[in-house]
Amino acid sequence: MEKFFIHTMGCKANQFEEIIIEENLTKHGLKKVSKINEADLYILNSCSVTHKSDNEAFYLLRNAKHKNPLIKTVLTGCVAQTEKDSLLQYDFIDYIAGNDEKLNLYDVISRTSYAVSDIMSKEKFSKVSIMDSGKTRASLKIQDGCDNRCSYCIIPFARGKSRSADIDFIINEIHNLEEHGFKEVVLTGIHIGLWGKDLGLSLLDLLKVIEKRTKIKRYRLGSLNPLEITDEMLDFLAVSDKFCPHFHLSLQSACDKTLRSMNRFYKVDEYLRLIDRINSKFNLPFLGSDIITGFAGETEEDFEVTRKNLEKSGLSQIHTFPYSIRKGTVGAEMPNQVDDREKERRANIIKSISQKKYKEFAGKNLGRVCEVLVEKHPDKFDGMLKGVTSNFLTVHLDTDDLTKTNTICSVELSQFKDGKIYGKKLFS
Numbered sequence: 001m002e003k004f005f006i007h008t009m010g011c012k013a014n015q016f017e018e019i020i021i022e023e024n025l026t027k028h029g030l031k032k033v034s035k036i037n038e039a040d041l042y043i044l045n046s047c048s049v050t051h052k053s054d055n056e057a058f059y060l061l062r063n064a065k066h067k068n069p070l071i072k073t074v075l076t077g078c079v080a081q082t083e084k085d086s087l088l089q090y091d092f093i094d095y096i097a098g099n100d101e102k103l104n105l106y107d108v109i110s111r112t113s114y115a116v117s118d119i120m121s122k123e124k125f126s127k128v129s130i131m132d133s134g135k136t137r138a139s140l141k142i143q144d145g146c147d148n149r150c151s152y153c154i155i156p157f158a159r160g161k162s163r164s165a166d167i168d169f170i171i172n173e174i175h176n177l178e179e180h181g182f183k184e185v186v187l188t189g190i191h192i193g194l195w196g197k198d199l200g201l202s203l204l205d206l207l208k209v210i211e212k213r214t215k216i217k218r219y220r221l222g223s224l225n226p227l228e229i230t231d232e233m234l235d236f237l238a239v240s241d242k243f244c245p246h247f248h249l250s251l252q253s254a255c256d257k258t259l260r261s262m263n264r265f266y267k268v269d270e271y272l273r274l275i276d277r278i279n280s281k282f283n284l285p286f287l288g289s290d291i292i293t294g295f296a297g298e299t300e301e302d303f304e305v306t307r308k309n310l311e312k313s314g315l316s317q318i319h320t321f322p323y324s325i326r327k328g329t330v331g332a333e334m335p336n337q338v339d340d341r342e343k344e345r346r347a348n349i350i351k352s353i354s355q356k357k358y359k360e361f362a363g364k365n366l367g368r369v370c371e372v373l374v375e376k377h378p379d380k381f382d383g384m385l386k387g388v389t390s391n392f393l394t395v396h397l398d399t400d401d402l403t404k405t406n407t408i409c410s411v412e413l414s415q416f417k418d419g420k421i422y423g424k425k426l427f428s
């Protein structure tokens, strides 16, 4: 096997691990290709967050084999981890690599038989591949796994208990990124608020070290659980000149009854107060969230509670998806499952609240001069450059001057049109 094509589904952790897979295979002489018909190895880095994504993974693998019966297929990621017992029956899968094994995929494809590793605790946090990622913002995985047991979620079964990368590893990786010209790093993981629990430390301890020992211009945090944000952390971040005021605070439902049945341990009031506290401590922070609609037992009245609470919240954007039953979770066994069409209907209502919130947030930013990190790739439609503000707004710039890429420029946010923000002036 000489040429591989890789397809990654799902979360930031998976996207990050795609880079490691690539690095591992190219180190062993394989070449990455961008078209599946040029490859003799097809790697699917799968996501198992919904039942739909499992089916999509099987469809993609079957299709790859159907189009080219000689191609070798690898299933890795969360579907490989959670469905391992049942995968051996599929003749369109040649290799299976669990989440630990994916980091050294070359070993797996060098074997002649199937293998799935169960040894979560042996996972190493592999180095970031930065040379050819083609991105302006680098993701750095600092944590994996989760100790919680939200009743809808399969992730703890797929990725095991929380493990943290150690501080020196993280600092070295950030130095590495600085040396390669990266201006921004996004700290990612499955549940980064748990960073340090296994090391007797906290996420705040890590952030203090990053501030002190690195010169990276900006850093951003992945999704956080509201219970893990303390006033001490907010006070520290509020005076940082490196932290990007962008919080993704997972919520899942804005109804206490539904949160209890989801096995999530905060109250909606606490969450809304946290949002207000963040809004008062930072200048126009971006506040994103996630909502699952139609979880088992969510009545029309429960959903109305969620809808009203979201309407009055100070959120900037809300990602939403209809609940998907995951075999092996508590939620799958619960009575009163909600009809699929009703889940979709509720999701559409939340989507329109999100659009309204985003428009309001964008409107508040118009007229400001913001620091924008200009991305490497121009917009596919008009060829103009775009970039991201520290408070996570994508800004379409009035230039196609490629010398500006990967620089931080001052841009006046001038217009919001068709869901996009435009920046009028650009000067370094």
Ligand code: SF4
Residues within 6 Å of the ligand: 146, 147, 148, 149, 150, 153, 154, 155, 156, 190, 191
């Ligand atoms: S916190 Fe809950 S939803 Fe998030 S990974 Fe852990 S179990 Fe899953």
